[in-house]
Amino acid sequence: MTRAAIALTSLALGLAGVVLIGDQRAWDNALSSPQTLLIVLVGMGQLARLAGHPMLARLLLVCALAPLMLALSSYLLPEYWISLATWDSLAHRFLPGSLLDDWRPALLATLSLALLAVNAWLGERPNLGSPLLLGTVALLLVIQGLESLPNATAHQVLRYAASPTQQLTQWGLLLAQGLAFLPIGYAERHNLHRPLWPALALVGVTLLFWHQQKALEDRTLRAEVHAQGQQLAGHTTHEFKEHVAAMHRFANSWNLLDSAPTVEQWALQTAPYYRDFRYFLNIAFINLDSRVIRVYPVQPNLQVLGARLFDVQPEGREALSQALFHGRVGRTGVVELLQGGPGIIHYLPVTSADDGRILGAAAMVVSLPVLMGTFFDEVDTGRMFLELRQGETTLVQLGPTTGLGPWQHQASLDVAGQSLTLVTRPSRALLLERRARLPVVGLATGLTLAYLLYLVLYAYRRLALQHRALHRSNIELRHEVQARAKLQQEIEWLARHDELTALPNRRLFMETLKAQAERRPLSVLICDVDHFKQVNDHQGHLIGDRYLKSLSEVGREIVEEAGGLFARYGGEEFVACLPACDAHSSLAVAERLRERMQEENLLHHDGRQLTVSIGLATLEDGPLDIAALMQAADEALYQAKASGRDRVVCASGDASLETRR
Template identity: 55%
Template sequence: MRASPLPACLMTGMALALTALVGGLHVIGGTGPVYAVSERVLIGMVALAQLMMLAGWRQSARVVLSMALIPLTVTLLSYILPEYWVSLAAWDRWSRRLTQGLELDAWRPSLLLALSLTLLATACATRARIQLGGPLLMGITVLLLLSQLRFGVASTSTPHVLRYAAGPLEQLALWGLLGGQILAALPGWKARATIVHRALWPSLILVLLALLLWHQQKNFTERELNAQVRSEAQRLADRLTSEINEHQAAMSRFANVWSLFDQVPSQEAWSRQAALYHDDFRYFLNIAFIDRDSHIVHVHPQSNVNRGVIGTRLFDAQPAGRDAVRQALLEQQVGRTDVIELLQGVPGIIHYLPIPRDATHTLGAVAMVVSLPILAETLFNEVDTRRTALVLAEGEQVLASQVPTTPLGPWRFDTLLDVAGQPLRLGVQPDRASLLERHDRYPIASLSIGIALAYLLYLVLYAYGSLARQHRTLHASNAELHREIRTRTELQQEIEWLARHDELTQLPNRRLFLETLKAKGEARPLSILICDIDHFKRINDHYGHLVGDRYLNQLGELGRGVTEAHGGLFARYGGEEFVAYLPETTADQAFLIAETIRLRVKDADLHHHDGSVLTVSIGTVTLVTGPLELDALMQAADDALYRAKAQGRNRVMAAPELATSLS
C-alpha cells in the first residue's frame, strides 16, 4: 500500500462516511439492532485506520487496527469453537461482563462480514504486501462479499439460524474499503504480476472450493437441525393427541357405568366414580351429570367455581353448546361442542355422552368439560418454556400461550392437534440461544481451515516464484563472478552452520549445546535432560542405517518440538544420545517435559524388527543454586540415564537437585 493515492483515499473516505452516516441516523432514530451498530463501528475503525495508513501515520493506524481486531477475533472464535469447547452460555457470561449486560449474539457481527473485515484489517496492517499475501487477502474478500451479496438476493423458505451476511449498506462500505486498498496496492503489484498470478489463482480456487463446501455443509446442518426441532414439536403434538384419544375412550367407559342404573346418582356416588377419571386427566375442568331438562345436577370436583354452575339449565345459559346437549339428551348420540366460552369464563370443549334408560329415553348425560388453558398448561409442562415459545390456537384465535423472555429463533413449527374432533393449532418456536447451542460449528471451521490452507499455499507458491525469478536474474548477470561469490558465501555459511549443528537431524550439536549452556548458564533453576534410544543398535542391525537415520530424525523433531515449547534447546549429543537445556525449569517441570518426550516417542509408531515399540530412556538433573559446573551437571544427568536403563528402560529418572558451592 503506497503513500496516499487520491482514488484510494476517496474510496476509503466514502466507506468511512457511509458508515458514519448510517450509524448516526440509527442513533438519532433510536432504531436498529446492536449487532448492526457494532458492524458499523468496526467498519468505521478499519476505514479510519486505512486512511491513516494512506496518510503515512502507520503507528496510529496499527493501534486502531489492533482495537478492531480484538472484537473481530472474539467473534470468529465464537463462530468456530465447538459448543463442547466453549459453550454459548460461557460466551454470554463473558459478554455480559464486558458489555454491561449484552449477550454475545446481540452484538456479534455477521459471520461473512467478520471474516471480510478481518482480512481487510490484516491486509491494511501489512500494507497489502505481495510477499505477505496482500493480493490473496483481497481476492478472498471479493469472494466473501459476493457470497454476502448472494445471501441478500437469494430467496429461501427456511431462514438461517446464524447471521451470515451484513446489510446492504454495510456491504457497500466493505466494497469501498476493498476498492481503496486495491487502488493503493496495484502499483506495487504490477512489477511482480507474473509471480502474483501464478500464486494467486490456485489459492483462490482453493478458497472457492472451501466456500462451496461450506455452503453445502451449512445447508445440510441447518436442514438437519430444522428437521430435529420439527420432529420434537411433532412428537409433542402426537403425545398429546394420543392422551386425548385415551381420555375419549375413558369417557365412554364412564358413561356406560351409569347406564346400568335407572335413577339419578347421588352426589356422593357421582363424585366417587368421577374422581377416578379426573385424577388421570387433570385438564378436565369438571365432570358433570346433566338431567333430561339440561340442568346441571352433580359436578366433580366440588370447587367454588364448579359449585356455582349447579342448577344451571344449559339450554338457556349456554346457547353455543345447545346442539351438543340436544344430541345427547334427545337423540342418544355423543354431542361435542366447538371451542366455546365455558360457564366458568374460560375457553374449552364439552363432551356430552348420553346415559340411556331404554331405546327412546335417557336418564341424563355426562358432561365432560375440557379446559383449554389447563390442557395447554399440561402441554407446556412437557417443554422448557424458558427456552421455547408455545401457542395453542384455534384458527387465528390464541387460546393459550407461553413466550420466553429471550429472543426467539427464526423457526416456528405449527402442528395440528385433534382435540376430540376439534382441530387446534400448536405452535412451537425455540428461542435463538437454544438453536445456536445446537448449531454445528464444523462448516465454519472447515471454511476457516480452507482459507488458512489457501493462504499457506499462496505463500509457498509465491516463495517458489520469487526464488525462481531471483535465480533467473542472477543467471542473466555476471554469472561467473556472482556464482563464485555465492558459492563462497554459501560454503562459509554452511561451514559455520555445520560447526554447530548436526547434519543428519539439523539439530544443534554438542558444541553449540555447550556454548549455549555456558553463555546462558546464569538462569536458576537450570535443568538438563539426556535422552538415549533404547536398543538402537538393533535398528541399524536389522533395518540398516537409513532407517536408523530416519528414526533419529523423528526423535529429534519430537524432542525439539517439546523442548522449544518450554523455551529450551534440544541438541544431538552424539550417536543415539540427545540432550536438552531448560533454563528456569524446576526439577518437577523438567521431569514432566522428559516424560512428555518419552510418551510422544512411544506413540510415534516407530518399531523394532520384532514389532516392539521404540522407546527412550531419559535422565534429568536440575541445578538449583551455585555456579555452573558442566562436568558435574552432565555426570549427574548421565548417572540418572544409567539408572533409567538399569531399571528396565523406557522411563525417566531424575538425579538429586544440585546446589554447587562458590568455593
Template identity: 40%
Template sequence: MSRIALVLTLLVAVLAATGLIIKPVMIHDQSYIASWSLLLAVSLGQAAWYWRGVRLSAVCLAPVLAVLLLGLASYLLPEGLIPYATLEHWAARLPGVSGIDSLRPPLIELFVLLALAGGVLGRTRASLATPLLQSLSLLLLITELWLVLNGHTDSPQNLAGTPASMALMTLLLGAQFSGVVAGWRHTRPSILRSLLPSLALVLVTILVWHQQRLYEDRRLQAQMQEETDRLSEQLSNEVTAHLEAVRRFASFWSLLDVQPTATQWQRQAERYHRDFAYFLNIAYVEPDGTIRYVYPRDDANLAIVGINALDVNRPYIDALSRALREGEEGHTGVVPLLQGMPGMIYYLPIISDRTQQVTGAAAMVLSLPVLADQLYAATRLNREHNHMRLAVADNVIRDWPTAETPGPWTHDSVIALGRHELVVSLSASSAYLLAQQSRQPAASLSIGLLLAYLLYMVVFGHHRMSAQHTSMFRSNEELRREVRHRTQLQREVEWLAGHDELTLLPNRRLFLTTLQRERQQRPLAVLLCDIDHFKSINDQLGHQAGDEALRRFARVGALAIPADAVLARYGGEEFVVLLVGDDADNALEIAETLRQAVMHSGIEHADGRPMTVSVGVATHDDQTLVPEDLLHRADVALYRAKRNGRNRIETDA
C-alpha cells in the same frame, strides 16, 4: 491512485461513523453495530497508512485484530470447552450488551474484516498474500450477497450483515485495491500463478462450509420438529385419555335404572375431576335438558343448576340435543366457555342397559388453557430456552414465551379436535440452538481459508524463487558467454602479440622468446631470409601483390622446413628460421630447399622474373650462446648473399 484510495477510505469512515451516530433501521441489531464499529476502525487504520503513518496504522489495527480474533474464537470454541451459555453470560455482564452477538460481527463479515485488516497491514507486499486477502474479501462479499438474496441466512448463527454494511466493505475493498495494485507490476506472473490454486481452494472451502451449515441446520430443525411432534403426541394421548374417561363415566351410570342421587354424582364426579383437573365442571343433564347436578359445587357452577340447557341459545345445543334425543355422543368443538376461555363440552348419553332408553346425559366442560397448562407442566421441555404455544385456527389458547431471543424457526404439529385443529408450536431460542449446533462448519471455513493463505504463500514463494533462479541462471549464462568472449579476445590479443597478422607466422618478439628458451640446445642454426627486390613488387604490382607475396612465402617456407623448425617474420620482407638439432650441413640443405621452393612458388615480378630469396645461415655448436651474436652473424651472411648477386645462400664461416 493513492489519493483516490485515501478519498474512498475517508468516505467509508464518514459513512460508518454517520451510521453509528444516527442508528438507522439498517443497523438496529447490535451485531450489525459491532460490524460497523470494526469497519470504522479498519477504515481509519487504512486511512492512516495512506497518510504514510505506518506506525499509526498498526496502532489502530492491533486492537481491531484482537477483537476480530476473539470473535472468531467464539465461533470456533467447542461447546465442551466453553459452553455458549457461559459466553452469553460473560457478554451480558458488560453494560449495554445483551449477548455475545452484540460483541462480534456476523461470521462472513468477520472474515471479510479480518482480510481487509490483513490487507492493510500487508500493504503492497504480494509476498504477504495481500492479493489473496483482497480476492478473498471479494469472494466472501459475493457469498454474503448470495445468501441474503436467496434467503439462506435463516439460521441460528448470525451469518451475514446488511446490504449497507456490504456496500461499505466493498467500497473499502475497492479503495484498498486501487491503492496497492500499482505495486504488483513486477510480481504479476507470480501473483497470477499463486492466486489460481488458492482461489480454487477458497471456492471449495466456501461450498463445503455452506453444505455443512445446511446439513447442521437441517439436523437442528429435524430435532426441534421431533420435539414438537413428541409434545403433540403427548397432548393427543392426553385428549384420548380424557375422552376414554368421559366414556367410562357415562357407562357407569348406564348400569343404573334410576337417576343418580346428588351424593352419588358428587362422589363419582370427584374422582374424575381429581384425575382430570382441566374439566371445569361435570354435570348431569336430565332427559328434558334440565341441569340437575354439577361438580365441583362452587358458586359459578351452582348458578347453572336448574337451568334447561336446551332453552339457552348457545353453540352446544345441537350436540346436547343429539345426545338426549338420539343417544349419540358428541362435543361442541372449540367454543368460548362461560368461564371466559376457550374449551370443549362433551355430551355423552346415559342409556339404561335394561330399557335401552336415554335416562340423561353427562356433560363435561373441558378447559383448553387448563389442559395446555397441565400438559406444559408435565412435559420434559426446557422451558428456559423454548417458546411453546397452543392455538386453534388463529386464536392463541396458551402462550409460554422465553426470556431469550427467539430462534429463526417455528415448528408446528396439528391435533384434530372434531372440526377444529389444535396447533402445537415450538420455537427454540437462538442461544439454545447455538449450544446444540456443531462448530464444524465454522471450523472448516476457518481451516480452509487458512490453508488457502498458506498455499498462496508457498506457491508464490516457490514461483519467485524459481523466477530468481531462472534470472540468475540467465545471468550466469550471460556471464559465461562474456567470460568466453573475453577469453577468446584475450587469446586473440595474446596471439596477435606474438604473431604477424598478415602471414600468421610468429613475429620477431615470439621468435626471440623461442630462441632464448632453446639457447641450451646443441647444435642450433638460424636462417635469415630476405625476399629479393621486394620493393619492386610493391611499386610495380601494388601493395596487394606484395602482401600476397609475403603470404605465399610464409606458406611455402612452412612446407619447406622441418616440422620442428620455427619460421617467423623478422620484419618487412625478412623472415627467420630457427633450426634446433641441425648442424651446418643440414642447415645449408634446408636453406637450399627453402630457396628452391620460393623460386618455384609462382610469384613473379612485373617483368616475369620469379620471386627469389637470399639466405644467411649462422650455426652454433659448443660455445656459450649469445642470441644477438647469432643473429648478427646470420645478418652478415645475408648481407654477403645480397652483395654476391642475390638468390643465393651464404654462411657465417
C-alpha cells in the same frame, strides 16, 4: 495512488459516519450499530497507516480486531464448549441489556472486516499475503451481496451479511487498500500470478463447500423441526384417544345406578379420572333440566353449580340434547367455557340399570390451554412457540412470540371430532444451539489453508526465481571451470608430452621410471635415428617431422604391447621403459622395433633406408640409480653408432651382447 487511497478511505468513513448519524439509536446506544463502529475503527486505522502514523494505526486496528476475533470465536466454538446461554450471559455482564446477537457482526461481515484489518496492519506486502487477503475480501463481499437478497434472508438462522450500506463501506475500504497496493513494481506483480490464482481458487472452493454445508445444515434443522412437530401432534392425538376411551369407561360405570349420584359418590368416582387426565377442567353431572348438580373439583367450579346450561351456554345445547334426550354421546365444538377460555365439552348419557331410562349426563370439560400445557410439559416453551388453531382462529398460544426462527411446522389434530391445527416454531436461540459448527469451522479452515497455500507458493516462487538465477550463474561458472579445467589439462598434457608426436616427453618418462623403482628387472632403451640431420637438411623439416611421427607410432605400438612406456627424449632420440622385462626380452623388443622401422620404408634423399640405433640397459637387482642406468643405455647407444649404426647394443652384465643387421 496513496493520495487516492486516503481519499477513498475518508469517503468510506464518511459514509459510515452518515449511517451512525442517521441512526438515532446509534446515538442513544452506540452498541446498537456494532458493525458500523467496527468499520469505522478499521477505516480509521487504515487511514492512519496511509497517513504515516503506524503506532496509531496499530492501536485502532487492535481495538477492531479484539471484538472481531471474539465474535469469530462465538461462531466457531461448539455448544458443548461454550453454550449460547454463556455467551449471552457474558454479553449481558459487560454490556447490560444486550445479548450475543446484539453486538456480534454477521458471519461473513466478521470475516471480511477481520481480513481488512489484518491487511491494513500488514500493509502492501505480497510476501505476507496482501493480494490474497484483498481477493478473499472481494469474494466475501460478493457472497454477502448474494446472501442479502430477499429470498436468501427469509430462511436464515445465522446472519451472514451486513446491511447494504455497510457492505458499500467495506467495498470502499477494500478499493482503497487495492489502490495503495498498485505502486509495487511490475516484476513483483507479475510474480504474483502463480501463487495467487491457486490460493484464490481454493478460497472459491471453500466458499462453495461452505454454502453446500450451510444448506445441508439448514435442511437438517428443518427436518428436526418437522419431526418434533409431528411427534408432538402424534402424542396429542394418542393421548386424546386414550382420554375418549376413559370417558366411555367413566360413563358406563354410572349405568349401574337407579338415581343421580350423591356428592360423595361423585367425588369418589371422578377423583382418579381427574388425577390421571389433568387437562379436565372439571367433571360434572347434569340432570334432565340441563342443570349442573354435581361437579369435581368443587372449589374452582362453584360458579357453575346450579347453572342451567341450555340458558348460559346455548352453543352447547345440541350436544347436551343428544345425551339427555337421545341417549347418545354429544360433543361440542370449540366453545367458550363458563370458567373462561376455549374448550371442548363431552356429554355422555347416564342411564338407569333397571329400566334404561336416562338419569342425566356426565360432562367432561376439556380446557384447550390446560390441554396444551399438559401435553407439552416436556417442551421448553421458553424457546418453542406452540399455537393451536381452528381454521384461521387462534385458540391457544404458548411460548415466546418474538425472536423466533425462520421455520414452522403445521400438523393436523383430530380432537374429539374437531379438526385443529398445531403450529410449532422454535426460537432462533434454540436453532442456534442445535446448529452444528461444522460449516463455519470448514470455512475458517479453508481460508486459513488458502492463506498458507499462498505463502508456500509465494516462497516457492521466490526460491524458484533465486534458484533459476543461481542455476544460470552455476552454468556460467561450470562452463568457465570446464574451460579452465580443459586448459589446465592441456597445459598438464603439454608439460608431459611431446606436441609433435603426442608421445610422453622426458619429464613423464623420468616420473614413470621413478615410479618403477621397485620393479626388477627394469630395462631402458635409447633409440636414435641414424643421420636424421641429413633428412632435415635435404628434404626439409616437414619430411623430418613425418618420419618422427612414423617412428613414434611404431615405437608406441611395440613398447606398449610389451607393457612399457615409449617417449620422445629430445630431437631424434626416443626412450623406452620396460618394467619386469629382462635383458633377453628387452633385446627382442628393441630388435623388433629396429626391424619395424625398416618395414616403414622411410628413405633418405639419396634412396638409402632410414635406420635407428638402439642402446639397451637392464637393471636385474639392487637399488635404482636412474642416472647410472641412463648412462649405461647411452653408452650402449654410443657403441651401436660406433659399430656401424642400425643395430641394438645391450649394456647389461654381458657387454658382448649385441645384435646388428
